[in-house]
Amino acid sequence: MTAEMEFEFDLVFALPAAGADEGAILDALFEAGCDDAAVGLGAPGMVGLSFTRSGGDAETVIMAAVDAVMPALPEGSVLREVKPDLVSLADVAARLHVTRQALQKRDMPPPSLGGLYRAAEMPPYLEHQPGKVKDALEAARGWFAAAPAAQRINARISLEGAPTAA
Incomplete structure (x- = not known):
């Protein structure tokens, strides 16, 4: 069994071209259980979330965060990058x-x-x-510790395409 550790990582999403209501996004992220994330909405059309989450495997922890965030974002949002890479x-x-x-x-x-x-x-x-x-x-x-998983996920995004909000 892998020991639990804290992983620090950022998720960067591109929002659909039709402007999204920032307040609605923040509310939806809170309701989705992402109240532990620092959220950045400074760049138009982008949202960044900074997490510190515990688990036994960085990739599992990061993808669980992606899975929690995606339903909270407007339809057509796309995961663009996982940091640090x-x-x-x-x-x-x-x-x-x-x-x-x-x-x-x-x-x-x-x-x-x-x-x-x-x-x-x-x-x-x-x-x-x-x-x-x-x-x-x-x-x-x-x-x-989050960096190797971020690198693998970013490679998959480049090769296979990014997960999108439905």
């Missing part, structure tokens, strides 16, 4: 509460795309860093 050094630095420059001075995995790194590849490099970087890694463990 591709991250900047600034994203990692913010999670570790260090400066981006502190990470630039360290040995890191090679970037994957346009200066972005795979979050799933970062922990082994960070574990071998001295001082504050290594010490801060434990506090960000749930975020890094």
